[in-house]
Amino acid sequence: MATTLKTVNLQLPAKTEDLAKLELGNVVYLTGRIYTAREGVYKRAVEDSFGLPAAPEELGFANFHCSPAATLNPDGSATVGAVTATASFRFAKWLDGWFKLSRCNLILGKGGMSSEIYKKHFVPNNAIYLTTVGYGTGALLGRGIRKVAATHWVNELGLAQAIWVLDVENFGPFLVDSDLAGNSLFERENAKIAPNIDKLYAGTKPATMRRYGETDDKTEEVI
Numbered sequence: 001m002a003t004t005l006k007t008v009n010l011q012l013p014a015k016t017e018d019l020a021k022l023e024l025g026n027v028v029y030l031t032g033r034i035y036t037a038r039e040g041v042y043k044r045a046v047e048d049s050f051g052l053p054a055a056p057e058e059l060g061f062a063n064f065h066c067s068p069a070a071t072l073n074p075d076g077s078a079t080v081g082a083v084t085a086t087a088s089f090r091f092a093k094w095l096d097g098w099f100k101l102s103r104c105n106l107i108l109g110k111g112g113m114s115s116e117i118y119k120k121h122f123v124p125n126n127a128i129y130l131t132t133v134g135y136g137t138g139a140l141l142g143r144g145i146r147k148v149a150a151t152h153w154v155n156e157l158g159l160a161q162a163i164w165v166l167d168v169e170n171f172g173p174f175l176v177d178s179d180l181a182g183n184s185l186f187e188r189e190n191a192k193i194a195p196n197i198d199k200l201y202a203g204t205k206p207a208t209m210r211r212y213g214e215t216d217d218k219t220e221e222v223i
Contacts, residue, residue: 009170013061014106016126022176024185028130029172033060033149033165034108036068038086040161041153046097053152056103059165063102065091065109067160069138070148078151080164082142085110085132095121106130112177112186119182130174131186144171 005027010018012032022028037045044050052059069082088109091098095117098104105127112131122128132141145166152163177185 007173012106016105016180019105019126019128020180022128022179024176024179024183024188026176027133027172028174028176029144029170030062030106030174031169031171032062033167034062034064034106034171035059035166036066036083036162036164037063037102038065038067038161039090040157041163042091042094042098044153044157045101046094052101053163054150054165056101058150059102059163061102061104062106062108063098063104065107068164069142070159070162070164072151072154072159078148078164080142080145080148080166082138083145083166084138087111088129089113092117092121099125099127108132108174112184115178115182115184115187118178118184122178123180123182126180128176128180129178131177133173133175141171144168 005025006023007027007029008022009029009031010022012030012034045052064083064085065088066083066085068080069084071079071081073079086109088107088111091109092113099121103125105125106129107122107127108130110132112129118129146169147167148164149167150163150165152165154162156162175185
């Protein structure tokens with residue numbers, strides 16, 4: 001029997017009471033302001049103590065872990081046609097400092113984090129995590145970008161790692177992976193899948209090449 005997912009249109013900046021209504025697995029579309037910031041920004045802002053290049057009120061309170069397909073135009077304007085999410089587990093070590101600087105209550109990315117991280121870092125900041133719905137959605141998300149409001153640290157970090165402040169409309173879809181209690185959608189669903197996952201991979205050999213963070217334990221790789 002097919003299940004109909006609940007769809008929510010969320011206005012940014014998001015209010016805590018609106019985030020509290022979101023449930024794991026809800027489909028979310030965003031309207032308002034977001035900004036890109038990935039590991040180069042986190043390291044520069046938190047680890048290297050540069051802070052943020054603009055006030056949170058200017059940047060927005062929704063941070064997307066992604067690489068934009070971005071162009072700086074001759075007239076000084078900027079264009080972002082697509083945004084491809086990057087894996088968020090790599091950001092955990094900076095989260096304490098990041099939340100203090102950014103005051104974000106929404107983080108977007110790919111793959112989610114563990115409920116342990118959500119409860120340690122997200123819950124005290126009334127923040128939740130939204131995940132992309134799969135690979136190949138960069139151009140789809142790009143349709144929701146209405147304007148590049150500002151750019152920061154392009155010279156210091158390059159186009160892919162710089163901060164791109166974006167005004168968006170019906171930007172999505174994303175899935176709610178964590179709630180204000182710190183529960184994890186991926187962990188919940190993985191618990192249903194993991195007991196039988198070994199049967200699917202029976203007889204296969206370990207990967208010859210892999211990306212950082214990948215594992216031969218397929219129950220971990222699902223997350």
